[in-house]
Amino acid sequence: MKHKADIGIIGGTGVYGVEGMRVTDKVRVKTAWGYPSDEITLAEYHEGDKAITLAFLPRHGKGHFIPPTKIPAHANLAALKMLGCEAVVSFSAVGSLKEEIPPGHFVLPSQVIDRTRHRRDTYFDEGIVVHVSFGDPMDNTLATILAGAIRQLSLPLAENETLICMEGPQFSTRAESKLYKSWGAGIINMSVLPEAKLARELELPYQMICMATDYDSWREHDHAVTADEIMAVVKKNSDNAQKVLKAALPHLAAKKGSLNSLIGSVKFGIITAPEKRPASLRKKYNTVLPGYF
Template sequence: MTATMIGVIGGSGLYQIDGLEDARWQAIDTPWGAPSDEILTGTLGGVPMAFLPRHGRGHVHSPTTVPYRANIDALKRLGVTDVVSVSACGSFREEYAPGHFVVVDQFIDRTNARERSFFGTGCVAHVSIAHPTCARLSRTCLNAAQAAGITVHDGGTYLAMEGPQFSSVAESRMFRAWGADVIGMTNMPEARLAREAELCYASIAMVTDYDSWHPDHGAVDITDIIATLTGNAGKGRALARGLPDRLGPDRAPCPCGCDRALDHAILTAPEKRDPDVVARLDSVAGRVLRG
């Protein structure tokens, strides 16, 4: 058994967690640079928690410039075991209406200007993201959302686009045809990196609007979207408050194998590994590199 520590990465509209005891903001240094902001740490229900505003307080990072590697490394460095990503999204499905939540279980990655891996020349590794989210943690988030009275959909495919512009009508229709359910700009490469760092990862997409495919999209006033975003943030905080009781202070090995993702992933022979690269990977992959 290991100790549980829950990390929440908050997206647009979610900038805090209510009720943290002994809360304080901590600056964390990583080999990948500074994370998006200081990290708020504390305890809730006797379980340590960490909150990281993905875009920084005041929303200073665009989806492309978010320091994803530094964010995941910093959470791992703090001792986080379970990462819950909360982000705003558009919907491709009539039934996934504004104000609803979606527990994402698949991704289509259309980003093209971001570093996608901790590994590379000097230490090569390949992990599987066939199932990019943790089923155990996702189920916990689903239960917490239901208990909070949130309308939540179990499962959905998230189309990650580069942005910062929103999609054209033609793109939106194409993404729907591909089978995507929601669209956002931030869950990739975040989910990839969490898997490389052997962290359980769950994605909660908060629907704010229908994407441009919807015939009534142009009739929606921006004030309505902002009101939905504000309401979703309150629901997101309620969901986060329900996680400690459900996860508990102690955790067994992940039944999905998220915490052992690197067991057979590193291909570079030990004598060929670049010492500087290995040193940079100490927090993320030290379990296998030091073994």
């Protein structure tokens, strides 16, 4: 597929684009793993000699009709890779597990804990074995750029937090919420996995921007989190999220072409002997990692 985008943006609840950017195309990308959540909007940013094309993809589909467990994450990441994206920035509403991260705060997590149960979380489970490093699931370069944009806007920010990914769609029990808090985790959502794992398997640097909407269910003298409570905060958070992305664009554009430090990493994780790699799988994987198989 012809190169069409530089940075993939996976929008969470209420984040579907940036006002003022020129939309150049809307594409429906067919991948070897099916179609992504919705059509992908391509939009250009220009400032002087700096230019960048973003590929916006709504994680749950426009109108939020796909539940967390059913998100076609494999197709989502494959589509962004096929469009030529060299990195992915994603947005997500999260519950807070700490008093010092109140609703309205931005959080840039650096670690994740997987508490999902029903999600296929790898591309490589069909006959070719590949192991990739996932010790640091988020990308430091992207985190630095995004943190700078958040501070530039004087918005509250917590960094280097651990993000719990739960299955959903139900929210946590109080016992679960207290357990996660006891682990030292700072925030919780239903979206970061398998998204971050699949991005790593496609050599796409990845950073999630989290926006706290509630305190989950760990507070003894507070009611448990509800969906209407979350949505009341989402609107304000989504407005600020657009401002953050807009503030980050000049810095992302300046790094265009040099954001990806993962290139080649998957090639060295392929364990299956060449003669044991099925031709059909080699063809499939070469659509996203050309020449590796």
